[in-house]
């Protein structure tokens with residue numbers, strides 16, 4: 001972790017060096033007035049030299065001016081560097097998370113990820129722009145006050161040093177306890193955020209209300225919140241205990257210094273000015289120690305945050321471009337081939353970071369094979385219907401195609417190339433999957449559409465919405481394309497969401513289209529109209545239509561029937577009905593609509 005942080009800091013080496021110089025100058029300037037104070041008493045006041053007094057006074061003013069200018073510059077510069085580092089860290093984290101596979105996000109809790117990107121990064125920011133400059137400043141003050149004390153009276157300096165191991169021991173012991181508590185508190189915070197994000201989503205609230213489990217949920221929230229309270233109190237008590245112990249040590253040491261230097265002054269060993277300067281320096285010496293002990297609390301918290309950020313940055317994505325990955329050559333259609341593909345969803349362990357997953361998910365075992373030696377060839381421009389019982393593995397085919405997961409054995413080919421040899425960017429711009437429950441972002445319909453083609457003009461948007469049979473709905477809405485779809489698109493009906501995402505697919509204009517129950521929420525008439533308007537579009541593309549409703553696929557060039565992850569039947573509608581197998585049973589068990597003969 002320290003190595004990673006050092007590598008990260010190296011990117012800012014030039015500016016950090018400048019900051020360090022500013023801190024050193026600023027801290028050294030805070031010691032000079034004390035040394036001048038000694039001269040003021042001995043050479044000005046006690047010697048009765050008014051001219052020397054005035055000269056020293058002017059010198060003090062000059063030092064004060066320089067001190068304030070450097071202090072201001074140091075603060076401003078530290079803040080700038082700190083914020084720049086945080087920006088870099090946030091972008092690194094964002095880019096890294098963006099590359100993680102679907103499996104990573106399936107296993108991780110959304111709230112836990114959010115608290116890494118926001119809470120922990122803010123913790124690191126405090127480290128960089130607040131804690132680190134304070135540490136350096138306190139250390140430099142400590143050093144310069146120590147040197148000045150040795151120059152003034154080395155015997156007192158030695159006496160003071162005796163207290164150092166004691167201070168160090170107390171600090172180290174409490175810091176260890178603090179580190180554990182801080183880590184636990186951050187995890188507890190993430191758990192609470194995850195609960196709030198999930199339970200207070202529109203769908204979460206609806207489910208809780210429907211099943212009347214609000215009291216149970218409240219109790220669970222209370223447990224999480226109480227845990228944070230207890231840990232926060234323990235954290236503050238440890239920090240306060242550390243400060244109290246150190247303040248007591250400093251108080252005793254200062255009293256001792258007063259008595260000792262006072263006796264030396266009485267016996268004439270040191271001058272009055274030296275005594276005043278020594279006591280002032282002692283305060284300068286101890287105050288950084290107290291500051292450093294306080295900082296230790298922040299430092300521990302910030303280092304834990306940094307560790308948690310690094311943990312994410314060091315987690316290698318499971319699915320990424322190979323070094324020799326290529327783009328799919330341009331062309332019209334693209335074939336899709338599943339060649340002897342077997343697949344088993346792996347256990348959650350290793351898919352994501354344990355501290356993002358929570359204990360239960362981390363212990364989940366694999367569920368067994370989902371696809372078993374599956375073979376299918378879809379020629380360019382062909383439309384293939386995929387049907388089968390729920391859980392047969394139909395949607396898994398789509399997930400393997402876009403490489404959200406990788407086949408355990410066998411090969412998946414698009415345009416004749418193994419998907420593992422294609423760049424993810426090229427693969428995912430070639431294939432577009434519309435699922436049964438498409439996700440819309442809480443923004444306008446226009447913004448959701450423009451995701452697929454940011455430069456699409458108004459005519460294009462209207463045209464794809466007409467083809468997707470959603471334009472009449474948008475036109476009738478008071479805000480038209482500016483209508484906000486709500487959290488997850490929940491202010492639209494299921495069928496409207498599906499049609500908006502089909503419009504988005506049309507804008508994206510991929511070479512391979514996968515419609516995974518993409519029209520399942522539509523009434524028959526609307527589905528028919530949609531099929532009619534999509535026909536010319538789909539004819540030019542390679543198409544996989546996954547459906548339960550057999551009418552959706554009956555006109556496909558080929559229909560494949562899946563059972564338990566294997567292909568059990570294939571043919572056209574009439575052949576399959578005649579064969580009297582699973583397809584026929586499916587056709588009987590699903591209620592027929594009047595137009596399905």
Ligand SMILES: Nc1ncnc2c1ncn2[C@@H]1O[C@H](COP(=O)(O)OP(=O)(O)OP(=O)(O)O)[C@@H](O)[C@H]1O
Nearest residue numbers: 106345367370388389390391392393394395396397
């Ligand atoms: N991310 C996952 N992790 C583990 N198992 C999964 C995951 N996604 C799906 N499965 C399991 O894989 C099997 C096949 O799922 P899949 O979604 O492909 O079925 P399907 O045929 O599309 O079903 P449906 O018709 O109900 O949509 C199911 O048993 C499911 O529980």
